[in-house]
Amino acid sequence: MALRGNWMYENNGGTCVAIAGADYCVIAADTRLSVGYSIYTRDYSKICKLADKCVMASSGFQGDLKALQKNLAAKHLIYQHQHNKQMSCPAMAQLLSNTLYYKRFFPYYTFNILGGLDSDEKGCVFTYDAVGSYERVGYSAHGTGAGLIIPVLDNQLKSPSPLLLPAKDAVTPLSEMEAVDLVKDVFASATERDIYTGDKVEILVINASGIRQELMELRKD
Amino acid sequence: MGYMCWSSEIAYSGGMARFAADVPTRGGFSFDLCQRNEMLLKKGNQLPTFRKTGTTIVGLVFEDGVILGADTRATEGPIVADKNCEKIHYMAPNIYCCGAGTAADTEAVTDMVSSQLQLHRYATGRESRVVTALTLLKSHLFSYQGHVSAALVLGGVDITGPHLHTVYPHGSTDTLPFATMGSGSLAAMAIFESKFREGLTRDEGIKLVSEAICSGIFNDLGSGSNVDVCVITRGQTEYLRNHQLPNPRTYVSSRGYNFLKGHTGKTGEPYIPPNPRR
Numbered sequence: 001m002a003l004r005g006n007w008m009y010e011n012n013g014g015t016c017v018a019i020a021g022a023d024y025c026v027i028a029a030d031t032r033l034s035v036g037y038s039i040y041t042r043d044y045s046k047i048c049k050l051a052d053k054c055v056m057a058s059s060g061f062q063g064d065l066k067a068l069q070k071n072l073a074a075k076h077l078i079y080q081h082q083h084n085k086q087m088s089c090p091a092m093a094q095l096l097s098n099t100l101y102y103k104r105f106f107p108y109y110t111f112n113i114l115g116g117l118d119s120d121e122k123g124c125v126f127t128y129d130a131v132g133s134y135e136r137v138g139y140s141a142h143g144t145g146a147g148l149i150i151p152v153l154d155n156q157l158k159s160p161s162p163l164l165l166p167a168k169d170a171v172t173p174l175s176e177m178e179a180v181d182l183v184k185d186v187f188a189s190a191t192e193r194d195i196y197t198g199d200k201v202e203i204l205v206i207n208a209s210g211i212r213q214e215l216m217e218l219r220k221d
Numbered sequence: 222m223g224y225m226c227w228s229s230e231i232a233y234s235g236g237m238a239r240f241a242a243d244v245p246t247r248g249g250f251s252f253d254l255c256q257r258n259e260m261l262l263k264k265g266n267q268l269p270t271f272r273k274t275g276t277t278i279v280g281l282v283f284e285d286g287v288i289l290g291a292d293t294r295a296t297e298g299p300i301v302a303d304k305n306c307e308k309i310h311y312m313a314p315n316i317y318c319c320g321a322g323t324a325a326d327t328e329a330v331t332d333m334v335s336s337q338l339q340l341h342r343y344a345t346g347r348e349s350r351v352v353t354a355l356t357l358l359k360s361h362l363f364s365y366q367g368h369v370s371a372a373l374v375l376g377g378v379d380i381t382g383p384h385l386h387t388v389y390p391h392g393s394t395d396t397l398p399f400a401t402m403g404s405g406s407l408a409a410m411a412i413f414e415s416k417f418r419e420g421l422t423r424d425e426g427i428k429l430v431s432e433a434i435c436s437g438i439f440n441d442l443g444s445g446s447n448v449d450v451c452v453i454t455r456g457q458t459e460y461l462r463n464h465q466l467p468n469p470r471t472y473v474s475s476r477g478y479n480f481l482k483g484h485t486g487k488t489g490e491p492y493i494p495p496n497p498r499r
Binding site: 034036037038039134144156178181184185187188191192193194195196216217218219220221 | 245275294296299300303304404426438440441442443444445446467468470471472473474475476478
């Protein structure tokens with residue numbers, strides 16, 4: 001962190017995306033860690049598995065992200081001891097919101113997306129701002145490439161976005177294969193035009209059989 | 222503009238500058254709006270940003286002449302504005318110039334000096350010399366006191382031999398056997414400092430220049446896409462546009478995208494074609 005005066009944060013760049021399906025959830029984030037015009041590492045995971053069916057991806061200040069992940073993991077462990085079961089995705093969503101708002105006056109500089117399966121084994125995606133305001137949606141993107149990606153997702157995922165009323169079930173009719181194909185294409189496109197996105201994209205697919213991980217190469221320039 | 226024109230006979234009381242309508246403009250920048258811009262900034266209005274090239278450009282002298290290299294990415298802040306722009310500019314048949322900094326400034330200044338060189342060739346009946354281009358560039362940039370944000374690597378071969386120079390936005394120059402400029406200059410210079418030696422052959426020189434540009438492309442976020450190379454020797458210039466393309470797109474969707482009729486919402490108002498008889 002180059003402390004200029006008392007500016008405590010740094011933006012490490014990167015993009016994350018999540019799409020919820022009828023019985024799956026796709027979460028993806030690139031693996032580039034950068035600052036200014038330099039690359040720190042090409043191999044940094046911005047995704048964290050919080051529970052069996054709950055995964056979080058974030059962009060922003062990775063120092064704060066590491067602290068947030070540790071915080072949530074500790075709270076989840078306590079929950080497991082007290083309730084003898086894993087936290088469900090909607091429960092974890094509320095926990096994350098409370099954890100973020102707890103630091104309302106010195107925020108975690110992270111822009112989070114939570115993805116997983118809810119208690120009915122349907123895909124769910126929760127999107128957050130830096131201080132804990134959250135909403136369940138059909139798809140979301142955050143980070144330096146989000147501005148390039150969200151218009152494409154709006155166009156392709158005929159699923160309801162918050163703009164369409166009355167609010168319908170927040171999942172897309174696409175199959176799992178098609179959603180993963182869309183995520184790969186959308187990352188390749190964002191990489192072309194955003195200097196902070198690139199190197200590799202880590203794609204996680206959560207469904208009834210567990211969590212499957214895939215790494216795809218992106219442009220390294 | 223808000224300024225009124227006063228005739229030169231009326232003295233403006235208050236002792237401030239006289240606005241004389243019949244004095245011709247002296248060229249250069251007019252700083253009249255600076256006060257108003259500062260006022261707007263205080264009110265919260267943001268100045269528009271320029272497109273910078275965020276670049277890696279290099280040059281080196283080899284046994285038969287000069288080799289120039291450049292990447293091809295133009296950025297507007299964090300966004301890539303042009304994935305394949307040309308940063309090696311023509312100055313004369315035997316002189317080329319790489320440009321880093323504000324794209325409009327590098328284009329304008331190299332085009333201007335290129336024209337001046339051509340007129341000079343017609344007047345003298347001789348091939349242009351690199352030092353001529355150098356002097357024209359540096360005096361122009363100095364007179365604009367660094368406001369013309371162009372950082373250049375100028376190279377060429379003339380009757381006195383091969384020459385390589387760097388020109389900075391404020392107007393200073395260096396004469397060097399190898400040079401790098403732009404945001405990726407450190408990455409490229411690291412390669413040059415470890416591998417450069419005097420008297421490289423043409424192939425060795427091209428390979429070294431490509432390596433230096435690639436170092437900038439992969440390690441600097443302001444540089445990217447492809448490698449352009451320009452080889453200048455006595456009597457011949459080769460412009461190798463896109464000499465290397467080390468960054469192909471990694472994924473193309475096999476599904477493709479379908480935009481069906483009715484995809485875009487309509488308001489329902491009828492379309493009335495314009496009257497052709499008008």
